[in-house]
Amino acid sequence: MGEGPHRNWDDxxxxxxxxxxxxxxxxxxxxxxxxGDVIVAYLRGKGYVGVGRIKEPAKRIRDVIIGSRRLLDLxxxxxxxxxxxxxxxxxxxxxxxxxxxxxxxxxxxRKPNAGLYTTTHVRASLDNQPRTIQYIQQQxxxxxxxxxx
Numbered sequence: 408m409g410e411g412p413h414r415n416w417d418d419x420x421x422x423x424x425x426x427x428x429x430x431x432x433x434x435x436x437x438x439x440x441x442x443g444d445v446i447v448a449y450l451r452g453k454g455y456v457g458v459g460r461i462k463e464p465a466k467r468i469r470d471v472i473i474g475s476r477r478l479l480d481l482x483x484x485x486x487x488x489x490x491x492x493x494x495x496x497x498x499x500x501x502x503x504x505x506x507x508x509x510x511x512x513x514x515x516x517r518k519p520n521a522g523l524y525t526t527t528h529v530r531a532s533l534d535n536q537p538r539t540i541q542y543i544q545q546q547x548x549x550x551x552x553x554x555x556x
Contacts (some may be wrong), residue, residue, distance in 0.1 A: 408448050409527070413499050416450055420457070420509050422481060426465075427529045428499035429491065431517035436529040437465045437500045445554045446504065447533065447543055449525055454517025457509035458547045460554070465502035468492050472510070473503070502553050507554070508547040516546040 414426050425446065427437040440461045442448070448457035459524055469492040471478040478501060479489050487525070491497035510516065524531075524539040533540055540551055 408450050410450070412487045413485065413490060414488070414528045415483070416448075416456060416512055417484050418488075419448075419504070420506060420511075421460075422478065422483075423480050424471070424473070424478070424501050425459075426468065426488070426499050426501045428468070429497055433529055434496065434498070434500050437532060438500055440465060441503050445551065447551075448509075450512055450515055451514045451527065454515030455510075455543055455546065456512060457506055458543065458549050458551075458554070459504040459506040461507070462503040462505050465500040467495065468499040468501050471501045471503075477497050490541075508549060516542070518542060525537060 410426065413429055419425055425448070427433040442461055442463050444461040446459050446461060447461070449456060450456045463484060466480060468488055473481060488499050492499070521542070522538055523542055524533065524536040544551055
């Protein structure tokens with residue numbers, strides 16, 4: 408998970424979503440998530456911050472409803488999420504998430520030089536990463552294989 412002018416971890420945890428966009432490359436990746444997919448959030452430069460389940464496929468931000476309100480009408484820390492919202496290629500896309508366990512950026516779980524898998528990709532697989540899976544399970548008190556079933 409990156410933070411910047413179009414996304415903020417605090418918004419993700421407060422309102423239950425993840426987002427990506429501002430280009431077809433990132434839009435296509437987040438739109439590849441399916442309802443029920445389990446995600447592990449890694450906040451660049453901080454560590455692992457969340458484990459959650461995708462509640463529904465990503466939509467263009469202008470069409471996202473959280474509770475009974477438009478996401479863009481909520482009190483967001485990130486005020487630029489609506490940039491390019493009318494452009495289907497450049498808009499931010501949002502996938503609602505049910506957070507199973509999450510931490511603030513200050514509480515992020517990180518173990519330098521432990522050979523844990525980290526990536527700057529929006530979406531990547533933890534297949535063949537047993538050390539990272541074990542670490543996440545211990546730190547988040549979850550059973551990833553059970554969650555994925």
